[in-house]
Amino acid sequence: MSGFLATGAAASSALDDGISAYRHGEFEKSADILAPLAKSGDATAQYLLSCQTINGVGVTANEDAGWTLMEQASENNNPNASVVMARRLEAMGGDKDKIRGLYIAAAQKNNTQAMLWLALDALDRGDAAQAEAHLKQAWELGDPRAATLLANRFAKSDVDRLTYLRRAAQHGEMRAAAYLAEEARTVDDKAExxxxxxxxxxxxxxNEDVDWKTIGDAVEKNCGQFDKDLSPKDRAINRERVDHFLSEFFKNYEPWQPWRACAVPTSR
Structure with a gap:
């Protein structure tokens, strides 16, 4: 038993080293570490090495070999690989049931990207209850895009909708902020x-490195239409209120990183 544990620990340590090298852009090193792990069936190693092999990063490019590795990673229940394979099949006009199956497998491993696809697919099929369930699960896992969809599709009241949108925006969901800008316009809250x-x-x-003039110029260019009808004096006062609003907003700002193909996994 002790020998098995030592071997498992060594494999885990090697995978951590491979992931670290991949994260830091040391791709030749990561490929050397990941290759034997991928050969032994480690799904994370297969996934990352497939990304390198398809794109020719740190290794000689070989799309056929790379996609074979990606498929193996998916079959070994790597959710990121399953999403990539599903997207590839979509681009190729593949079988919808097979695509759906790949997304279901990824969702079962808590991949929120897959949950969003399944939610939209359920809506297309007229299954609103299933769509809402997928979105609520994705939101529970922290995906703010799900909150935006919940706000616009399933909110039970205006308060419920605005709550979803505000929480989504607090996590960097810019579409939610755009909806909130229009909501503020309708109630004539020019600062918000x-x-x-x-x-x-x-x-x-x-933050301490903010270039306020650049930000001010950008706000004026992109958002000046919301208070352009104010007098110069009232507009200056409104912009002070805007600055206070933004200062309060960014005190609790916790941007969420969306899923990206071939990104280093944050957990295993």
Missing amino acids: AVGWCAIATGMPGH
Whole structure:
């Protein structure tokens, strides 16, 4: 038993080393570490090495071999590989049931990208209850895009909708901020309208390195329409309110990183 544990620990340590090399862009090193692990059936190693092999990063490009590795990773229940394979099949006009099966496998491993696809697929099929269930699960796992969809598709009241949108925006969901800018416009809250617009257009969070003139110019260019009808004096006052609104917003800002193909997994 002790020998088995030692072997398992060594494999785990090697995979961590491979992931670390991959994360830091040391792709020749990561390929050397991941190759034997992939050969032995480690799904994470197969997934990352397939990305390198398909794209020719740190190894000689070989799309056929890379896609074979990607398929093996998917069959070994790597959710990221399953999403990549599903997307590839979609691009190739593949069988919808097979595509759906790949997304289901990924969703069962808590991949929220897959859950969003399944939610939209359920809506297309007229299964609103299933769509809502997928979105709620994705939101519970922290995907703010799901909250935006819940707000616009399944909110039971205006308060419920705005709550979803505000929480989504707090995690960097710019579409939610855009909806909130329009909501603020309808109630003539010009400070929030400009503020949410600024967030929706990708304004960075407040920190010591912020170039305020650049930000101010960007806000004026992208969001000036929300308070253009004010007098110069009232507009200046409104912009002070905008700055206060943004300062409060960024105190609790926790941007969420969306799923990206071939990104280093955060957990296994």
